[in-house]
């Protein structure tokens with residue numbers, strides 16, 4: 653399924669490494685969906701991890717759709733679960749978008765304030781190697797995690813003091829009313845099935861428990877600067893779903909969550925960066941205004957053609973309560 657090239661150390665993906673999505677991943681219906689356009693993929697990706705090269709036919713076969721019922725934007729062709737697991741298992745590289753401690757501590761402060769000082773049990777979905785949960789443990793929370801990567805599984809004993817769930821949230825079995833808090837930092841865009849994922853979250857939270865999530869905002873200025881299907885966040889190989897304030901509000905209310913707050917925030921990789929790093933990002937983003945030229949230049953060098961996020965508040969931070 654995934655061909656691993658040893659010479660240049662990249663994974664070459666053909667169409668059988670992808671799976672078709674026939675319906676809106678929230679509504680489970682395609683009758684409300686309209687095509688926004690094709691997606692300007694680069695040839696090489698540095699994401700999820702390792703170096704990935706995609707087959708040309710995927711350019712023609714992948715579209716960005718909008719469901720006019722729930723407002724969600726989504727891809728109709730996505731990298732398969734098996735392929736993602738294999739890349740995470742085989743790659744020698746590590747996940748590079750590690751959030752800085754200041755970012756996590758700010759989030760923990762908000763969570764602590766809402767949980768009123770009691771020892772609360774957190775489930776972090778997409779916990780990876782525990783950057784968030786390690787600090788949550790220190791802050792006095794009971795920690796559980798969920799991730800499908802083997803790297804995360806190998807290291808989970810360092811940051812989990814309750815349960816570890818290996819797999820995709822849509823596929824794992826959770827007990828009802830088990831957690832006080834569920835967190836999902838930059839994870840909603842990766843769900844294969846948004847409805848099932850939200851149902852699992854709702855089911856396993858106790859009544860009055862909180863969901864904290866962060867994801868890209870498809871209605872933000874950078875997302876629409878050069879049309880949404882050119883946005884780096886959409887062209888990223890492992891991102892499948894694109895929310896905004898209106899669609900996430902609809903879905904959470906529809907699932908019987910009460911929205912406590914929605915804030916516009918920076919991507920976690922921006923927070924705490926210096927002027928030099930921010931300038932590099934700006935340069936890459938300017939090039940991305942012409943995605944074809946950018947792709948051509950990066951292909952010449954055999955480098956990842958993914959653009960960086962602008963130093964702009966192009967994400968949403970949401971707190972919702974189970975009622």
Ligand SMILES: [Zn+2]
Pocket residue numbers: 676677678679680719720721722723724
């Ligand atoms: Zn929908």
